Amino acid sequence: MAKPPVEITTQASMAEAADVFRRAMRVSWWSEHITGAGTTFEEPRASVFEQLHQDKPDFAVMALLGGRGAEIQKSAVHMYMWDRGGHREIALGVGRNLASFGLKANRKIRRFVDDLSDVDPSLEHTGI
Template identity: 80%
Template sequence: MAKPPVEITTRLSMTEAADVFRTVMRVSWWNENITGAGTTFEEPGGSVFDTVAQDRPDFAVIAVLGGRGAEVQKSAVHMYMWDRGGHREIMLSVGRNLGSFGLKANRKIRRYVDELAELDPALEHSGI
């Protein structure tokens, strides 16, 4: 059974929330520079049905967390963000390959929520 997405409501700007995401999803210097198991950021692929979606996100990105060179061990964190004027709504979900349990991705999501909560004490979230 798939884990439900993490939903966040914050007063931080889209830029602030995206910057925290970029920082938190990065892996250690050792993994990035020595083992080649760094994080890459990709634009999510679309679907022909995206054009009829009533509430398309204003920003979307996928952080692909390295698997030490083994494609089957990689997992990813999908981020979708909507600007609602006075607040932002963020949805995070985990995508994983066959050999990955998504443990690293789930830890990264938890850390992201914790970092946002430090910057925005009014932050609300569910799904963790």
């Protein structure tokens, strides 16, 4: 059974939330530059069923967390964000490959929530 997404409601702007996400998903300098196990950011692959969604996100990104060069060990954190005028709604989910348990991805999500709560102390979240 898949883990439910982490859902966040925040007063932080979309730009602030995206910047915090980028920083929170980064790995150590050593991992990124020496071992080649850095984080890359991509647009999530679309599904043919997405055209059926009535409430498409205003911003979506996927952080691929390095697996020391082995594709099978990589995991990903997906972020979908909606601008609701006075607040933003964010959904975070973990995608993982066969040999990845998603532990790194879950730690990165916790780091994102903690860092975003520093920007917006009124932040509310579920799913952690």
